[in-house]
Amino acid sequence: MPKTKFQNVIFTLLMSFVMVYAMICYNIALSTGKMENSVFLSAFNEIVIMWPVAFVLEFLVVDRLAHKLAFKFTNPEKDNPKLFVIALSSMIVCLMCPSMSLIATLLFKKAGVQFAAVWLQTTVLNFPMAFFSQIFFIGPFVRMIFERIFKNKNK
Numbered sequence: 001m002p003k004t005k006f007q008n009v010i011f012t013l014l015m016s017f018v019m020v021y022a023m024i025c026y027n028i029a030l031s032t033g034k035m036e037n038s039v040f041l042s043a044f045n046e047i048v049i050m051w052p053v054a055f056v057l058e059f060l061v062v063d064r065l066a067h068k069l070a071f072k073f074t075n076p077e078k079d080n081p082k083l084f085v086i087a088l089s090s091m092i093v094c095l096m097c098p099s100m101s102l103i104a105t106l107l108f109k110k111a112g113v114q115f116a117a118v119w120l121q122t123t124v125l126n127f128p129m130a131f132f133s134q135i136f137f138i139g140p141f142v143r144m145i146f147e148r149i150f151k152n153k154n155k
Contacts, residue, residue, distance in 0.1 A: 001085070001143070002146075003150075007146075008059075010149070011146050012058055012059045013055060014142050014145060014146060015058075015138070016051060016055045016058055017047075017051055018138050018141070018142055019133070019134065019138055020050045020100075021043055022133055022138060023100070023126060023130060024050060025039050026126070027104065027122075027126070049107065050100070053100070054100055057096070058092065058096060062095045062096055062099070063092070065095060066091035067088065067091075070088040070090075073087060074087045085143075086135060089134050089139050090135070092134070093127070097123060097126050097127050097131075098119075098123045100126075101122040102119055102123075104122060109122065
């Protein structure tokens with residue numbers, strides 16, 4: 001986990017890129033009704049918008065609030081450190097998923113008067129993918145990459 005402000009910036013950049021890319025691919029597949037190789041390239045059209053938004057949102061707002069929420073039911077000094085990581089990751093997903101779904105609804109879905117319903121549907125469809133990919137795949141993968149980048153600097 002990040003120990004300095006610089007490391008936190010790098011960690012957030014990595015995590016937000018991988019999560020946003022995965023979620024864009026997922027949403028394209030949902031909207032087209034199929035997963036194809038072309039989805040992986042198409043995702044780069046949206047990532048130039050959504051990645052900076054996700055980074056700024058997580059770095060400036062969500063990270064601090066997610067830590068406060070995770071501290072309400074875990075104690076990193078007493079509990080297993082993995083429990084705190086899971087609690088923090090869960091809180092970040094709980095905050096980022098509706099926020100990023102809102103932004104995606106505003107930018108990419110022509111919701112019109114059905115805006116609230118489309119945003120709710122987008123959030124509900126995105127949440128399981130965001131949660132399980134963060135807890136079981138993307139979170140551990142990005143933490144492993146981060147630890148390899150900073151392996152000697154975190155001691």
